[in-house]
Amino acid sequence: MRHTLSTLTALLLCSSSFAADWDGLAVPADAGDGKTWQLQSSLSDDFSYSAPAEGKSQAFYERWSEGFINAWQGPGLTDYHNPNSRVENGELVITATRKAGTNEVYTGAIHTNESVQYPVYIETSSKIMDQVLANAVWMLSSDSTQEIDIVEAYGSSRADQTWFAERMHLAHHVFIRDPFQDYQPKDAGAWYADGRLWREQYSRVGVYWRDPWHLEYYIDGQLVRTVSGVDMIDPYNYTNGLGLSKPMQIIVDAEDQDWRSDNGILATDAELSDTSKNQFYVDWIRVYKPVADNGDDDGGNGNGGDNSAATIETNFADFISTGKEGTSVAGDMVTGFNPSGSGNINYNTIGDWAEYSINLPEAGQYRVELDTASTVASGLGADISIDDVYVGRIELQQTGGWESYQTFSLNDALTIGAGSHTVRIQSAGSAEWQWNGNSIRFVKVSESTDTSGDSNATAQPVTIEAESFVRTDGPYDGFQTYTQNGVGAINYNQRGDYAEYNFSVSAAGNYLFSAYTATPESGAALQVSIDGNAVATIDVASTGGWSNFAKTSASAGVALGAGSHTMTVKSAGNTTNTWEWNADRFELIPQ
Structure with a gap:
């Protein structure tokens, strides 16, 4: 003082x-x-x-x-x-x-x-x-x-x-x-x-x-x-x-x-x-x-957060539909999530999903939180989609017990409009048996970050040259650049190497990611994250050569707010020799 x-x-x-x-x-x-x-x-x-x-x-x-x-x-x-x-x-x-x-x-x-x-x-x-x-x-x-x-x-x-x-x-x-x-x-x-x-x-x-x-x-x-x-x-x-x-x-x-x-x-x-x-x-x-808030005075500091901020919470058991993608897992006698009492779900194995109706009273940036519990040591996750648009994966962890719940969230907040939304949560990762679920929360952390200044702006395609990265790194020191017939591209890309790119979109909306890649290898793949959230993992098919570029796209779009974003593209395949793919450019096309 x-x-x-x-x-x-x-x-x-x-x-x-x-x-x-x-x-x-x-x-x-x-x-x-x-x-x-x-x-x-x-x-x-x-x-x-x-x-x-x-x-x-x-x-x-x-x-x-x-x-x-x-x-x-x-x-x-x-x-x-x-x-x-x-x-x-x-x-x-x-x-x-x-x-x-x-x-x-x-x-x-x-x-x-x-x-x-x-x-x-x-x-x-x-x-x-x-x-x-x-x-x-x-x-x-x-x-x-x-x-x-x-x-x-x-x-x-x-x-x-x-x-x-x-x-x-x-x-x-x-x-x-x-x-x-x-x-x-x-x-x-x-x-x-x-x-x-x-x-x-x-x-x-x-x-x-x-x-x-x-x-x-x-x-x-x-x-x-x-x-x-x-x-x-x-x-x-x-x-x-x-x-x-x-x-x-x-x-x-x-x-x-x-x-x-x-x-x-x-x-x-x-x-x-x-x-x-x-x-x-x-x-x-x-x-x-x-x-716990019992109304006591803590000396004038109170909650300390924004008391007007919206927090919408629902139980995992309050789904409107549930099901499974992929094959059944031995011992799992339930298709999809199983309500287990007190609003919780269990018998959740890889590929199980449920959809929820979430009504947000106001637009803004929201943190998506899940309260989950598991004794499984690794390979746990939850893929989140909103209104049929994949927005990212929450990496979940072992908590020490099937009823020992901890809170996990997406890396970054999402810009979401007011009103009713359909939210799909699907167990993801490598483990067959996944996690029990307690609560789902949408916590408003700020107003919308739409910085376009024009509410009537039209979504435009975005092209990002692969060699225009702001940073590259990885176990093999990241991407290198080269020019072929006057076209710039990246090469010397091995498993785990990645690069970061800055880009802007003119209007909020759903965008489909595509990459123009070339490789003679089998088993190559790329992983895309935007603003810290994993949005797609895409298999990269062999094109027969390192400069025979072909388009490959994500299976679903990603929701983006207007303004600036950061994208990370990482090689994530299982080629026999660690060499992955070259890239000419990436695109984000409004849907």
Whole structure:
């Protein structure tokens, strides 16, 4: 809590109770139907006390301990040094200085005495230092295998560091410690930018850790990033199918990270001795958990979400029709979903489906959520279609019991109009026995993002040249480009390689995806995701040569809102030699 000495301050100091800095700031995440946000006071701190650099204070030690959560002294050239943290003037201050006689950097680090576990919302207001060092508010499990970063930013004013100074890194890690493996999402959305320089102002950054497979990131109260599902949280199964599930402690520190110092990005003595540049300020940290809403006053923060936001929920058993695609599974005596009481369904095997009538009271962007339970270790999923248009797959996970329900959702919200819709949910994946279902929810997260500015715009075909990707990567280093008879295309594409493309559509509607591909191989395939949602997996037939391009299309359209989108195209076949296909272009044709 930053203080300005005034008559008002003096009056407050005479009071027997104090208001927190965040009073009046609603929690922006949705606590859920029938729930409200409850402040976790033992983990929340507005730093309205003093704690000197050496010795600290009793008020500090009630919540915090100095240093890291174990004996580790930090990455790279970092040396955690207790006197480099203090609380004064209503703020936590983390300082970076040179360790005398070395090239190492002393930085402050503190961590919470208690751990926290999902579902939980954690938010901080902070202002980073003008250094090449990382400034961080983050969470880590006691065995250092699971990490969620809330603030991770690099604020240096050096001209060659502007790209980093303009961005907030919104990411998480899952690790295997021996032999060491580290996964973090590397999509473009992990580096958030909105035009500000993060060193120049205090910014609110929050994370809603809703469940092991879903994170939401908020900047100044606005949702800016959602990371959800196996492909984004733990695609290599480092957590053995459990996701971000372990209790974590909150850490505040600064770091001289080796991926920067090893590349010559080093803090100078002059920078580290400049008190206008070497201090990371944290105004407050607040932590909330969702609890049943019994009408109690939690100190003015309430639900904290948008109380007018629409949440439409129905039971899995309330379908209007059910059936099965594909062959029956041994032991499954029911065709389609089986109502099992209390609104749930069971006896759900691969290919079982049901349709539901969902009435949305208002148009907007909706998050689609399913509450499911399963003891099956892998191969679980649910394909979602709305009004006969496939919109994506929800990757589901083992929950530990057939009645131990957890919430899973599509990676990104969908733009959906008001009114009645037919929603089809079909079990998908590789496992024969799938999951039990409890509830289906459509949670409105914002108004429609139609940015076309013309409600009468006509849907137009979109052509995306395959060589026009904004990013490519994969186990074989992604796509390469070439020119054949004056036509640009991509090649050197092996299984798992992918590329990302940006495109816009002029009007909301249903669009059919097609690709112009060439391959002499058998068993090739491509997978398409739009805005993080898987929309199609398409078999790519042999064309007899690497430049004999032919059109192949998805079996169903995808619903798109007007405006900008991001598409990922990934090779996903089973060719004998890992080589997949070349591509000339992709199309999205209005239906």
